[in-house]
Structure formats: C-alpha cells, structure tokens
Amino acid sequence: MQLLRVESGKWVRIVGIGGGKGLEYKLRQLGLLPGDCTRVLRQAPLGGPLLVEVGGRTIAVGRRIAEQIEVEDVECVSL
Amino acid sequence: MRFALIGQPNCGKSTLFNQVAGYKAETGNFSGTTVTFIESKVRVAGEIIELVDLPGTYTLAGTNPAERETLRYLASHQVDVIINVVDATHLTQGLGLTLELVELQRPLVIALNMLDDASRLGMKIDLEKLGTIFSAPVLPLVASKGRGVRNLFISALQMGKSHKIPIRPRYSLDVEEAVQSLVSIVVSLNGKDASLAPELVAIKLLEGDETLPTSLDQGSTQLAALLSTIQQKLEDGRGQRSEWVISSERHGMAANLARQVMEQGERRVNWRDRLDDVLLHPLWGYLFLIAILLLFFETIYGLGSALEAPLLRFFSILELQLVQFVGSGSLVSEVLTGILQGIAGGVAIVLPYLLPFLLGLGFLEDVGYLPRVAFLMDALMHRMGLHGKAVVPFILGYGCNVPAVMSTRMLEERRDRFLAAALATLVPCAARLAVVFGLVAFYLGPRLALGIYLFNLFIIALTGRIISRLLPEDSPGLILEIPVYRLPTLKNITYKAWFRAREFIVEAWPILVMGSVVLALLNYFRISLFFNILIRPVTWSLGLPEQVGVPLFFGILRKELSLIMLRQALGASDFSTVLTPVQMMTFTVFVVFYVPCLATLAVLKRELGWRDMLSIASLTVLIALLAALVARVIGLLVTSV
Numbered sequence: 001m002q003l004l005r006v007e008s009g010k011w012v013r014i015v016g017i018g019g020g021k022g023l024e025y026k027l028r029q030l031g032l033l034p035g036d037c038t039r040v041l042r043q044a045p046l047g048g049p050l051l052v053e054v055g056g057r058t059i060a061v062g063r064r065i066a067e068q069i070e071v072e073d074v075e076c077v078s079l
Numbered sequence: 080m081r082f083a084l085i086g087q088p089n090c091g092k093s094t095l096f097n098q099v100a101g102y103k104a105e106t107g108n109f110s111g112t113t114v115t116f117i118e119s120k121v122r123v124a125g126e127i128i129e130l131v132d133l134p135g136t137y138t139l140a141g142t143n144p145a146e147r148e149t150l151r152y153l154a155s156h157q158v159d160v161i162i163n164v165v166d167a168t169h170l171t172q173g174l175g176l177t178l179e180l181v182e183l184q185r186p187l188v189i190a191l192n193m194l195d196d197a198s199r200l201g202m203k204i205d206l207e208k209l210g211t212i213f214s215a216p217v218l219p220l221v222a223s224k225g226r227g228v229r230n231l232f233i234s235a236l237q238m239g240k241s242h243k244i245p246i247r248p249r250y251s252l253d254v255e256e257a258v259q260s261l262v263s264i265v266v267s268l269n270g271k272d273a274s275l276a277p278e279l280v281a282i283k284l285l286e287g288d289e290t291l292p293t294s295l296d297q298g299s300t301q302l303a304a305l306l307s308t309i310q311q312k313l314e315d316g317r318g319q320r321s322e323w324v325i326s327s328e329r330h331g332m333a334a335n336l337a338r339q340v341m342e343q344g345e346r347r348v349n350w351r352d353r354l355d356d357v358l359l360h361p362l363w364g365y366l367f368l369i370a371i372l373l374l375f376f377e378t379i380y381g382l383g384s385a386l387e388a389p390l391l392r393f394f395s396i397l398e399l400q401l402v403q404f405v406g407s408g409s410l411v412s413e414v415l416t417g418i419l420q421g422i423a424g425g426v427a428i429v430l431p432y433l434l435p436f437l438l439g440l441g442f443l444e445d446v447g448y449l450p451r452v453a454f455l456m457d458a459l460m461h462r463m464g465l466h467g468k469a470v471v472p473f474i475l476g477y478g479c480n481v482p483a484v485m486s487t488r489m490l491e492e493r494r495d496r497f498l499a500a501a502l503a504t505l506v507p508c509a510a511r512l513a514v515v516f517g518l519v520a521f522y523l524g525p526r527l528a529l530g531i532y533l534f535n536l537f538i539i540a541l542t543g544r545i546i547s548r549l550l551p552e553d554s555p556g557l558i559l560e561i562p563v564y565r566l567p568t569l570k571n572i573t574y575k576a577w578f579r580a581r582e583f584i585v586e587a588w589p590i591l592v593m594g595s596v597v598l599a600l601l602n603y604f605r606i607s608l609f610f611n612i613l614i615r616p617v618t619w620s621l622g623l624p625e626q627v628g629v630p631l632f633f634g635i636l637r638k639e640l641s642l643i644m645l646r647q648a649l650g651a652s653d654f655s656t657v658l659t660p661v662q663m664m665t666f667t668v669f670v671v672f673y674v675p676c677l678a679t680l681a682v683l684k685r686e687l688g689w690r691d692m693l694s695i696a697s698l699t700v701l702i703a704l705l706a707a708l709v710a711r712v713i714g715l716l717v718t719s720v
Contacts, residue, residue, distance in 0.1 A: 021322070022142075023555050026491070028326045029137040030558060031172045035327075045361040048458035049467065049557045055171050058563075060454045062466060062556025 003040065003069035004050070011039045012071040019068035031055050032069070037076035040066075080239045081129040081157060082232075085149060086164035087176055088135030089562050091192045095164060095222040096132040097574070099232065115145070115485070116152055123232045131158075137172075138326075139179045140288040145488040153183065154274050159239040160186045162231065164220070167197035167204060168563070170341055174333040178248065181213055184276040186238040187245045189213065190220040190231050196563070201344035209340045215245040223568055247278070248336075250328050253316050257309045258282055264302055285310065287322040351564040355451070364455055371448070375439050376532070380525045383432035383516055390427035394419070395652045410603055417599030417647065421592030424643030425584075428517040429591075433509050433583060437576035440478050445567030445575075449474055450559055457557045463540050464547020466557040469499040476506030478579060480679040483508075484686055494550050497687060501546065501695045504675040504683070505539050505702065507532070510587070510638035511671050517642055519667050522655050527664065535671055538706050542698075587637050594633050594640045598647050601629060607648070621665045621707050624649065624657070634670060636677055641670050661714035668710040673703035 006012055014036050017024040032038070032054050041051040041058065049060045061069075084092045097103065100119035117132045136146040139153075152158075163180050165173035170191075180187060191197075191206060210217040216234045220227040249255055261281035284306055310321035317324050357363050398419055405412040443449060449471060457467030468490060476483035483503040487496040507515060520528035601607040607629045611618075614628035626648040634641030645666075649657045658666070674680070674696050683692040 019555060021320075024323070026142055026558055028323070028330070029142070030560060031137075031175065031330070033327060033330050042355075042359060043361075044359075044454055044458060046458040047461075049454060051359065051454065051561065055169070057169055057172060058561040060450070060457070060467065060557055060559045060561055062457065062558070064556045065558060068555070 001071055001073065002067050003038070003052070003071050004063055004066040006040055006071060006073075008040045008042060010073075011037055011076045013037055013074050013076045014069060015072050016070040017068060018070065019065070023065065023068060027065075027069070030059055031057065032059070038069075038071070080126065080159045080236070081131065082160045082162055082235050082239070083131045083133055083152070083156075083158045084162050084164055085133050085176070085180060086135055086192075087137050087166065087169075087173055088560065090135060090164045090166040090173065091220075091222040092135060092164045093132055094571070095162075095190070095192070095220070095228065095231075096130065097571075098222060098225050098228050100130060103578075115148060115488075121232075123236050126236065128232070128236070131156075136176070138176060140283060140286060143489055143491045157274075158185060160188060160235045162235055163187060163189045164192050164222075165189060167191040167194050167202065168200055170197075170202070170204065171334050171337040174336050175329055177213070178329050178332060181215070181245045181247045182276065182279040182282055184244050184247070184278065186241075186243055187213070187215045188231065188235045188238055189215055189217045190222075190227070191217060192220045192222050194219050195221050195224075199347060199349075201346040203342040203344060205340045205342075209336070212248065212336060212339070213245045214243070223565075223571065248332060250325070250332075253313060254285075254324060254328060257285055257313050260309055261285065261306065264305060268302060282325060285313070285321060286325050354564055358448075358451055359454060364451075368452065368455055371443075375443075376529060377525070378439060379432055379435045379512070380516060380520055380528070382435045384521055384525075386431035387427055387517065387521055390431065391423075391652065394423035394427055398423075398652070413599040413603045414596055417595040417597075418592055420647055421588075421595035421643060424591055424595070424639065424646070425588045428642060429510075429513040429583065429587075429639050430580075432513050432516045434576065434580060436509055436512060437478065437579050438572060440474075441572040441575040442567055443474075445565065445572060447562045447564045450561045453557070453559055454561060459540075461556075463502070463543030464550070465495060465498055465502075465543065468557055468559050469495065469502075472499050472503040473506055476503040476508060477512075478509055479582075480504050480506065480508045480675050481682045484679060484682045487686065497691055498543065498546055498550065500683060500687060500691075501698065502539050502543050504679055504695060504699060505535070505542065505672060507535055507671045508638070509583075510676065513639045514642045514667055514670050518654060518663055522663060523660055531664075531667060531671065534668070534706070534710070538672070538702060542702060587639065590637050591640055591643050594636060594644055595647060598629060598633070598644050602647070617669075617704070620704070621669060622711055623662055623666055627666060631669070631673075634676075635674055638670060638676055661711060661718055664714050665707050665711040669703050669707035671703075672706050673700050675699065 003012070014032065014034050016034055017027055036054055038052055038054040041053050043050050047063060049062045050066050052059050052061055084096055086092045096117070096119070099121045103117055103119055115134065119130050121128050121130050131152070133149045133152055134145040136149045139150045141147045141149065161180055161183065163177050165177060177189060189209070191204060197204065206217040206219060216238065218227060218231045218234055220231055222228065250258070258278060258281045261284060262277045265277040265280045313321045313324055319327070358367055398416060401415060401419060402412060405415060452474065453467035453470040456470050460467050460469060471489070472483045472486045475486055480503060483506065484500045487499045487503065490496045490499055515528050515531055519531060598607070601610070610632050611625045611628035614632055615625060617631065618625055618627050627645065630641045630644035630648050633644055646652055651657045654663065675683070680692060680696060683695055
C-alpha cells in the first residue's frame with residue numbers, strides 16, 4: 001500500500017521505497033527507512049504535500065514521493 | 080587550535096556560534112540557514128581558538144552543495160576538535176550523525192542542545208552513559224540562552240590538548256570485515272598522511288558515496304574491482320543493496336543507543352502542539368497566512384511612513400539652510416547638497432522601512448513559520464516548476480537577494496537552483512521595499528504599494544511557468560523537515576536585525592552618499608545628459624522624464640540609489656510636484672524588476688557561473704520593460720476613466 005493512500009493518524013510500517021536510488025538516499029538521510037513506523041498527520045489541499053511523523057519528527061513530503069513509499073498495515077509503535 | 084561545529088540542520092549550531100563569536104552567522108528556525116562555513120576567532124580560557132560553523136547536514140555524505148561543504152571542509156582543513164551539536168529532542172536522528180563523526184577518529188565533544196525542550200517532552204537523558212559509550216565528553220547545552228556554553232568550550236579545549244580519540248561503536252561482523260578489507264588498499268593508495276581516517280574512507284566507499292573528496296575514485300582499477308567484489312558479497316549476505324546496508328545499520332545502532340540512554344516520561348502538551356491545527360489547516364492555514372503577511376505589510380507601512388514624513392521635512396529645512404549658507408549654483412554647494420541628500424535618503428527613506436521589516440522577518444524566521452509556508456505553498460510552487468523548499472530563497476529574497484541566491488544551494492538539482500535563483504532575484508528586496516514604500520505608498524497610498532507586491536508575485540509565477548516549460552522538471556518533489564515552534568528571544572531577533580541593518584549602514588549608505596555626489600558632479604558638468612540620452616529609449620517608452628535615466632542607470636549599484644538620485648535628478652524633494660501618479664507607478668515597477676544590484680550579480684556569478692548570471696540579468700531587463708509597460712497602460716486606462 002502507498003503511504004499516500006493511508007488515512008491520517010493511522011500508524012503503519014514502511015516496507016520499501018521506490019522511485020530510484022536518489023530518492024531512497026534522500027529519505028534515509030532524513031530518517032525514513034524501511035522498518036520504521038510512520039503516520040500521516042495531515043495533508044495540504046489542492047494536491048499539496050503530506051505531513052508525516054517519523055521518529056518523533058515531522059517531515060513534509062510531496063505527494064509524488066508519498067506514492068513511492070510502500071507501507072504495510074501492521075501494529076506499529078514509534079519510539 | 081581549530082574547533083568545528085557540526086550537527087544536523089536546525090540543531091542550533093549557528094545559535095551557539097553567535098553566542099561565542101558575536102552575531103556573525105545567520106540563524107533561523109528552519110534547515111539550511113547556513114550554506115557555507117563561517118570562521119571566527121574566539122577566546123577560551125586565555126587561548127585563541129579558530130571556531131568554524133559548518134552547514135547542517137543529516138549525514139557526512141550529503142546530496143546538495145551545502146551539505147557536501149562539511150565533508151569537504153574536514154578533508155581540507157586541520158580540525159583539532161569536533162563539537163557535535165545534537166538536538167536532544169531528536170536524539171535518535173542526531174546520533175546517526177554522531178556515529179559518522181566518530182568514524183573520523185578525531186577528538187570529539189558532544190553537546191546535547193535544547194535540553195530544556197527535551198525535558199518538556201518528558202525525556203530523561205543519561206549524559207554520562209552516552210559519554211562512556213563513545214568515550215567522549217557529553218555536555219548539556221541550551222544555546223539560545225547561553226547555558227552550558229562555557230563548560231562546553233573548556234571541555235573541547237581539554238580534548239584538543241589531550242588528543243583523545245573517541246571510540247567507534249562497531250557494525251555487524253560482515254560490515255566490519257568488508258571495511259577492514261578495504262582499509263589496507265585505501266591506506267596504500269592515499270598514504271598515511273591523508274586527512275580523512277582510512278576507515279571512514281572505506282565506509283564511505285561502501286556506502287557508494289560519489290562525493291568523497293579524495294583522489295581515490297578516479298584512481299585505481301584495483302580498488303574498483305575489490306570494492307565491487309566486497310559490495311557483492313555484502314549484498315548477497317544481506318539481500319539488500321550494499322549502499323543501504325550501512326545506513327540501515329547506523330539507523331538501528333542510533334535507535335539502540337537512544338533507547339539505552341533515554342527514558343521517555345510523560346510529555347506535556349502545550350501551545351506548540353496545537354498551533355499547527357490552525358496554522359496548517361486547509362482553510363484557516365491560508366487565511367492566517369494572508370493575515371500574517373498583511374499585518375506584516377501594514378506594520379512596516381505604518382511605522383515607516385510615520386517616521387518618513389517628519390524626517391523628510393527636517394532634512395529639507397536643513398537643505399534650505401545649507402543653500403542659504405553656501406549659496407546655490409557653485410560646485411561646492413552642489414557637492415555639499417549631494418552629500419546631505421545621500422545622508423537624508425538613508426535616514427528618512429530607507430531606515431524607517433528597513434528596520435521594522437528586518438525585525439518582523441527575524442521573528443517569522445525564528446518562530447519556525449517559514450517551513451510551514453513551504454508546506455502550504457508547495458502546490459502553488461509546483462505550478463511555477465519548483466517545489467516548496469524553494470520558498471525559503473523567496474522569503475529570504477524579501478530581505479536581500481544575496482542570501483536568497485546563496486540559499487538555493489540547499490536544492491539538489493542544478494535546474495532547480497537556476498530557476499529558484501532567477502525567480503528570487505525578481506523578489507523585491509528591502510532596498511526595493513524602500514522605493515515601493517518611500518515613493519508609491521507614501522505618495523499614492525499603501526493599497527497601490529500592496530498592488531505592486533501582488534503584481535510582482537503574479538509576474539514571478541508567470542516567469543516560473545514559462546521557464547519551467549523550457550526546462551522540464553525532474554525533481555520528485557518536496558522533502559522538508561518541519562521544526563517545532565520556538566519562542567524567539569528578543570536578544571536574537573534584535574541582534575539579527577542589527578546584523579542585517581549594519582550591512583546597509585556600512586556598505587550601502589556610503590554608496591548612496593557617493594552616488595549623490597557623483598550625480599551632483601554629473602549635473603554640474605552636464606555629463607548626465609549623455610546617460611540620459613543613452614537610456615532615453617527606455618525612459619521614452621515608459622513615458623518617464625528624460626532625467627530619470629541617470630537614477631535608473633546607477634540603481635544597478637544599489638536599488639535605493641535610484642530613489643535617492645531621483646530626487647536630485649528632478650530637482651525636487653516632493654515627488655508629487657514633478658511626477659504624475661502613473662509615472663511613479665511605472666518607475667517603481669521598472670525598478671522592482673530590472674537587473675538585480677551588483678552584489679546580487681556577483682553572487683549569481685559565483686553560484687551559477689557567467690552564462691547563467693548574464694541570462695538572468697538580461698531576462699530581468701526584459702521582464703522589467705514588459706511589466707512597466709503593462710503598469711503604464713493600466714495606469715493610463717485607470718486615470719483616463
């Protein structure tokens with residue numbers, strides 16, 4: 001399931017990142033790695049970005065990036 | 080001895096730097112404020128230390144030019160002690176970089192910053208335990224309030240003298256094996272005296288870092304062959320790309336370390352946690368954005384115009400007295416009047432608007448609102464071919480185009496940097512703000528001044544759309560950390576405003592005064608006629624008086640100069656007697672858009688090269704002409720009704 005399709009507030013686990021090496025590299029830098037728990041906090045209107053919580057931090061990611069973040073719907077507890 | 084401040088974006092490095100070095104580094108509550116290194120000499124316990132503030136980076140192997148600066152600096156400079164500033168509220172993330180820094184195998188001091196915020200969030204961190212793990216001192220710090228700064232530097236000094244090397248926590252066995260088998264070849268290729276520790280180089284090679292500032296990568300086929308065998312082995316064992324193996328390991332280790340040293344208690348929810356429900360709300364968020372910007376605008380206008388009018392009156396009385404005293408028409412009197420007008424322009428027209436603007440911008444920056452603007456505006460920015468991160472150069476551009484162009488370094492793609500820099504130079508900076516407010520708002524009212532700002536935004540959006548059609552976008556979109564809100568300190572905001580205003584006072588003001596004198600001389604010797612004829616095609620097509628040519632020409636030095644010289648060129652202190660409202664609008668619109676000032680041109684050349692600088696400069700002239708023509712036509716239509 002794409003992170004983009006996850007309803008706001010629901011915790012999910014990241015299983016993979018598509019969209020090429022460069023994007024995964026960038027997301028890993030910011031601390032978004034496969035295995036991490038994450039949730040969507042809110043979405044900007046008009047096709048704007050998502051606000052995502054990971055590791056206690058808040059990160060804005062564009063929708064095209066959120067499409068590339070593959071997540072699974074499992075019980076997930078963030079630190 | 081040299082200390083280097085290294086940490087992740089927005090961890091407070093520059094705040095710490097300013098605490099000890101005086102206000103020299105720009106700070107703001109968003110990532111990427113520092114894009115290049117800044118050095119300063121400081122005194123610690125009687126010793127002179129060279130302190131360097133490096134751009135924030137999430138990892139040593141950064142992906143944009145600002146982030147790469149850190150590793151490049153470490154490779155090329157002798158650094159005796161690394162002061163690793165860690166945001167205590169995001170310990171796991173921060174320790175990821177710490178783990179990389181210990182790989183450098185240089186004396187290290189860890190400063191846990193924002194401990195006050197961490198305890199508000201219910202975090203209890205065992206500093207001593209963390210210190211034992213790395214065998215490096217860990218010190219508490221609240222940089223914004225100056226707490227813990229002294230102890231930190233004394234500890235760093237001790238580390239520099241004792242040359243104590245921190246312990247590098249080990250990776251899993253397979254990774255360590257891979258590292259060790261690379262180390263010997265790295266040493267043989269690089270020599271013993273290499274500035275970067277061979278283990279670090281080996282680890283970075285395994286991570287697939289292409290930016291490593293060594294001669295290794297072009298060098299040996301032997302190394303390349305060995306590297307790919309080792310990477311393959313690692314990949315086979317893990318079932319994961321070798322590049323990711325180390326970053327996953329480090330991420331896991333950091334999380335583990337954080338669990339060992341931190342206890343998470345109950346967190347107290349307060350205004351910071353609720354504020355985004357309003358300020359990032361799909362509807363209220365935008366209404367507040369508009370309201371905040373309007374309030375900002377109104378405040379600048381209200382304060383500025385209240386000061387401008389009496390100051391102008393004061394200086395025109397002074398000028399009258401001067402002319403009475405030395406007589407008019409002589410060379411001496413022309414030059415003296417020129418000097419007085421230059422001084423008057425700075426005091427009466429520029430500073431009244433500049434100071435409130437800088438204070439307001441500083442507040443918005445420090446509170447952490449700017450990244451939220453990036454979030455809100457991302458969808459709109461996409462229509463201009465950029466993503467929300469480019470909002471930062473834009474907003475900085477309202478202060479000064481020079482830092483705005485520099486901040487484009489935080490964008491990954493060269494195409495994005497070009498587009499953002501080109502558009503940022505169209506943003507009316509504080510110098511042009513003086514023209515807009517001092518001329519249009521003062522004589523024609525604040526609504527028309529606001530109109531110019533909106534018109535400017537429209538033109539920027541249009542230009543962005545056109546350029547992005549020519550240069551198709553390939554960046555995937557916005558990735559930006561949104562920091563927590565912080566209550567700015569009055570001290571920091573005033574220092575920051577002073578730091579930026581001082582730039583005007585010491586650099587721009589002398590130019591304004593000199594410009595006025597030059598104009599007086601040009602007029603006296605009738606050389607200005609030559610310039611005016613040269614620029615006549617522009618002034619004629621815009622319906623402006625011929626004498627406006629010289630001020631427009633010299634405005635390239637400093638944008639305020641256009642307005643100051645205009646008073647002299649037209650020989651009137653009250654513009655409403657010599658210019659029609661339409662002429663004022665046309666003039667201002669042209670000044671707002673045409674060629675950025677010399678300083679901006681210089682920074683464009685440095686960041687993007689001659690070619691791009693020249694194309695941006697000619698683009699702005701073209702846009703300025705078209706925009707001013709549009710303004711003139713609209714003005715004529717409105718006034719003829």
